[in-house]
Every structure is written in C-alpha cells, then in structure tokens.
Amino acid sequence: MKICHLLDNVRPGVGVTQVIHDLMTDGRLECRGVCMDTREIDARFRRMVDQGVIVEAGSRAAAISALFRMKSDGYNILHVHSRKAVAVCIVARLIGYSVVRTQHFGTAIGPAPHGVRSKLRAARNLLTLRSWWINRWVAISETSRAYLRVRWNIPEERISLIRNGIDLSCYTPLSKSRVLALRRRFGWDDDWIVLISVGALVARKRHETMIVEFAEVAKACPDVMLVIVGEGSQRRRLEAAAAELRLDGRVMLLGLSDEVAALLGASDIYLHAALDEAFGLAVAEGMAAGLPAIVFDGKGPAEIVEDGVSGIVVRPDEPFGMARAVRRLIDDAALRKTMGDEARDQAMRRFSLGAMRDAYHAFYKRCASIP
Secondary structure, three states: OEEEEEEOOOOOOOHHHHHHHHHHOOOOOEEEEEEOOOOOOOHHHHHHHHOOOEEEOOOHHHHHHHHHHHHHOOOOEEEEOOOOOHHHHHHHHHOOOEEEEEEOOOOOOOOOOOHHHHHHHHHHHHHOOOOOOOOEEEEOOHHHHHHHHHHHOOOHHHEEEOOOOEOHHHHOOOOHHHHHHHHHHHOOOOOOEEEEEEOOOOHHHOHHHHHHHHHHHHHHOOOEEEEEEEOOOOHHHHHHHHHHOOOOOOEEEEEOOOOHHHHHHOOOEEEOOOOOOOOOHHHHHHHHOOOOEEEEOOOHHHHHOOEOOOEEEEOOOOOOHHHHHHHHHHHOHHHHHHHHHHHHHHHHHHOEHHHHHHHHHHHHHHHHOOO
C-alpha cells in the first residue's frame, strides 16, 4: 500500500510528531509526505525532505500539485493529522484519494446530542466543511472517540480506535550503576527523588500548576527535585514561577533533549498536569521506563494510568492533590517500586509500537476498499 501523509505540524518535541514518524517508517508501507508548514521541522523529517520522501509545499496550490503527482504514482490514501488544510483534503477526495484522519487533539465531556440538536450539529458540520470529506476517522483514546461523537457528530461506524504506541526497546529498565552514572552526568544528586515531566512548555500542559504543587512537596522534602523536559513559549513564565517560590536549584527546565529515555530511566516518578489532552504519549513513555505516573482525572491520561496500580489519578478540583500523591510515593519506596513495575508491564501490554503499526496497517487495508 502507498500512503501519503499531509503534514502541517511536525515540530520537534511533540508527541504527534513522534507518532507520524513511527507510521511513516513502517517498512511494510510505501509512505510519502506533503509538508505545508516548513517553519520548524523535526530533524528526522528534515532528512526525509532531503531524501525526497517529503515534499515541502509552501502553498495550497503546491500541495495539491504534489498530491496529483503522487496519485499518478499509485498513492491512494491520504492520511491527515489536523483540520488546517481542509481545501487541500477536499481536492484530494475529489481526485480519488481515500482521506483518513487521526484525531490527535480534542476532548469533550457529556452525552452526544439527540433529536433536533443532533440534526442542527450535523448541519453545522456539513456547512462548515468539518467532516464530509473524510472517509474514516481514527480516535487515539476513548476520550478522543467521545470528542468525535459529541462535538463533530461522527457516526460510531466511521471511527476506529487505535491507541498510540511507543518503541518499548528504548525504555529498558536501567541498572543501579547506570542510573547513578546518568544522574551524575545530568548533575542530579545520587540519593534525591527525581520527579520528571516531558512536554512542550505551553499553557495547556499546565507546568506552572505542577511547579506550584511541587513547592508544597519541597517544603517538607529537602531531597526532591523536579525536572521538566521540553521547550516552548512558557519558559520565562515557568522560570519566574520557580524563582518566586524560591525553588532555585530544585526545578530544572532542561529544554529539548535527544535523551528522553535516559532521563526517564534515571528518574523516580512521572508527573503530568495537563487536563485537556486526548492521550498523553509522554505518560506511556514514563510508564514504559518503569515510573509510577501521577496524572489528573477526566481525560486521556487517566485512561493510561490505572489508579492505585500503575500510578495515581488525582481529581482536578482537589487542592494540592498532586502534591499529596507525590508525598505518598516518596514516603513509601515499596509502593513506588510496585507501581513502577506494574506501570512498565501495562505499557508493554497496551502501548507497543508494533501493535499501533499493525492496527494502522489493517485500517489502511480496509480504507483502500472504501469509496
């Protein structure tokens, strides 16, 4: 099968970027890409541009022209990862592509509309070109599937559930000596408890909330530090928050890193403060590294973590609930170890890269025969 991916956001350090890369490098498929946003491209995709696997399209016209050429080369499925290029996708559908879309973002709580409300929403989606040009959808979680049903009125039969996967071989648990060596290289104290979070420094990730919660922990625990891996527009705000709370030296903003697996392996507890998230790839990565994960309830990350088994799920309206969960794991090393072991076991069973690729491979086969 020949699959073309339409790319408009493959920035470095973003979970969606990793998922798209993993799909495009599945050796069983012939994959090419059309990139419509060339301002900031992950280095792996830049190499694909240099190799001719990805075409840079600076305009809709250029993207459409590339799709026409690929169609003549036998590409018949266009995989879309956002709704930013509706016009391009409509043309792709009209010239014979099966257009499929993975819903990476978006959350919704509440029942789907019925009766008149359902008809009005369907009419709105049609008039605003929200969905008719997509043959089939992929939801990455139950949260994502509910969003498609509730907010976009997509029928259940047009949605396939395929959870994101990770390369588990990158997250093999490390020996004590290896952990100590890594900690010294990263500048961490040997015996400190290291809390870690991975994600872009943007408002929806709620790193500032995490720092405030950590300040409560730091008051009682002098040998604990918080490490945040990622880059983004909130960096200065987060630095100011840490300074205001007098956490200098206790909060480290490491920026982007090519050593995320090693950083996770040298840490003790994974934290994730985002509320509005459909999945949470970094949570699965932390669990694969053998870390108990602390997340907030209600959306995608809470589907990944089994409360009290592989980590702790905190109510969003519970003041300093994350801080209390952290203290619980700091104070109970045996529980921390048990949850970490279970977290890795669950990640291996549920979130493997092979399982994700197999599911998409079967999905593409079905879509190739759907008008």
